[in-house]
Amino acid sequence: MTPGARIAAAVEVLDDIAERRRPAPDALKDWGLKRRFAGAKDRAAIASLVYDTLRRKASAQWLMGAQTPRASVLGMLRLDRGLDLAATEALFSGEGHAPPSLTGEERERFAHASLDAAPPEVAGDYPDWLTPALAQAFGPDAVAELAALAARAPIDLRANTLKATHAEVLADLMHLGIAAAPYAPEGLRIPAPRDGRGPSLQGEEGFIKGRFEVQDEGSQLATLLTGARPGEQVVDLCAGAGGKTLALAAQMENSGQIYATDIDGRRLAPLYARLERAGARNVQVRAPKGRWRPDGPDPLADLAGGIDLVVVDAPCTGTGTWRRNPDAKWRLRPGSLTERLRDQEVVLDRAAALVKPGGRIAYITCSLLPQENEEQIASFLARHEDFSPAPLPPLPGGAPHLARPGGAVQLTPRTTGTDGFFVAALVRR
Numbered sequence: 001m002t003p004g005a006r007i008a009a010a011v012e013v014l015d016d017i018a019e020r021r022r023p024a025p026d027a028l029k030d031w032g033l034k035r036r037f038a039g040a041k042d043r044a045a046i047a048s049l050v051y052d053t054l055r056r057k058a059s060a061q062w063l064m065g066a067q068t069p070r071a072s073v074l075g076m077l078r079l080d081r082g083l084d085l086a087a088t089e090a091l092f093s094g095e096g097h098a099p100p101s102l103t104g105e106e107r108e109r110f111a112h113a114s115l116d117a118a119p120p121e122v123a124g125d126y127p128d129w130l131t132p133a134l135a136q137a138f139g140p141d142a143v144a145e146l147a148a149l150a151a152r153a154p155i156d157l158r159a160n161t162l163k164a165t166h167a168e169v170l171a172d173l174m175h176l177g178i179a180a181a182p183y184a185p186e187g188l189r190i191p192a193p194r195d196g197r198g199p200s201l202q203g204e205e206g207f208i209k210g211r212f213e214v215q216d217e218g219s220q221l222a223t224l225l226t227g228a229r230p231g232e233q234v235v236d237l238c239a240g241a242g243g244k245t246l247a248l249a250a251q252m253e254n255s256g257q258i259y260a261t262d263i264d265g266r267r268l269a270p271l272y273a274r275l276e277r278a279g280a281r282n283v284q285v286r287a288p289k290g291r292w293r294p295d296g297p298d299p300l301a302d303l304a305g306g307i308d309l310v311v312v313d314a315p316c317t318g319t320g321t322w323r324r325n326p327d328a329k330w331r332l333r334p335g336s337l338t339e340r341l342r343d344q345e346v347v348l349d350r351a352a353a354l355v356k357p358g359g360r361i362a363y364i365t366c367s368l369l370p371q372e373n374e375e376q377i378a379s380f381l382a383r384h385e386d387f388s389p390a391p392l393p394p395l396p397g398g399a400p401h402l403a404r405p406g407g408a409v410q411l412t413p414r415t416t417g418t419d420g421f422f423v424a425a426l427v428r429r
């Protein structure tokens with residue numbers, strides 16, 4: 001496909017996403033199924049155009065003065081890819097499968113419009129209903145924080161110390177331009193690929209042998225902040241596919257016991273093979289039969305009141321991961337925030353019943369919203385008088401972060417260079 005034809009394809013996929021309110025991966029998959037002629041490089045280039053456009057959707061549309069997918073792509077080419085008018089006109093040539101040529105107005109706006117007078121939600125590329133929450137979280141830095149969340153993320157890996165040292169994984173993957181991650185001791189980083197197409201890590205021998213996992217540095221730091229120690233009895237209450245379970249197993253040096261569960265047993269399915277590959281031997285998967293309900297059978301019933309540490313990697317809006325999932329920011333609705341807030345209350349109350357006196361809860365979200373973070377903790381403390389805020393272990397390498405009430409921390413792309421994570425610790429007196 002020519003570069004122009006790839007642009008036309010991206011506009012078509014964005015049209016589908018806008019008109020049918022479809023998730024970007026589904027729209028891209030459908031497009032690919034109907035266009036078998038497109039090769040892997042074409043598909044990757046189109047996906048990268050689509051995701052980059054979604055990252056900058058509000059500012060691109062403002063710049064071009066129109067709310068169409070075509071305007072969004074044009075604005076993104078200038079704001080994100082830094083293309084000039086001549087290069088853009090060469091792509092929008094109107095020839096073959098390329099999109100139609102620029103109109104006079106498009107040419108004018110592309111060359112001269114600016115974001116100088118753009119409101120915060122446009123300059124920061126986020127849905128306007130979140131303005132009050134983000135202003136509460138970041139004050140005058142809200143736009144800068146959200147702009148950093150609209151950039152492409154690097155690919156982060158974690159050396160699995162149950163199988164290999166950090167230095168060994170680094171040496172194994174030198175051909176990918178990898179370097180040590182800035183803060184997480186076992187972290188490694190491949191810079192954000194320019195064309196959005198990362199290396200195929202799943203084919204690396206080191207991955208197949210479990211010597212490393214793909215995991216954002218923020219997620220690695222959050223796991224360290226749980227303070228899980230070798231020999232402890234730990235519940236990973238929202239284990240999902242087990243990203244943090246695997247990191248916890250390595251942090252605990254395969255000793256003590258981790259009980260991994262989730263409300264939805266199906267989500268735990270990939271965990272069995274991942275544990276095997278990673279050589280994690282201190283994990284028991286306790287899958288519920290069907291979906292766990294507060295009034296149904298509890299796969300953790302025998303553990304009540306006896307656990308040193310319950311890790312609550314809570315269901316949340318995922319606002320902190322918008323770099324990797326830009327589609328999600330335009331799909332998020334106030335109703336889903338309300339639902340997540342209710343889920344978080346349920347998991348936290350479930351965690352409280354498992355902790356022994358003197359034991360802890362580590363509460364983690366990948367959200368930037370105070371309602372899901374410090375406010376959720378404040379409301380938990382009001383419901384559970386036997387718990388108090390506890391200090392977190394120091395962040396490795398003096399990783400910069402934002403301080404939150406009760407010693408909690410907020411990591412952000414702008415401050416820490418990671419996905420946005422919130423971590424708080426609570427101790428049962």
Ligand SMILES: C[S@@+](CC[C@H](N)C(=O)[O-])C[C@H]1O[C@@H](n2cnc3c(N)ncnc32)[C@H](O)[C@@H]1O
Nearest residue numbers: 237238239240242243244262263313314315347
């Ligand atoms: C942020 S994800 C977990 C990600 C996972 N820990 C990882 O690191 O890969 C949150 C998980 O919480 C689960 N969840 C939601 N409500 C729950 C509940 N009441 N009890 C346990 N798990 C719950 C969801 O099914 C989802 O898998």
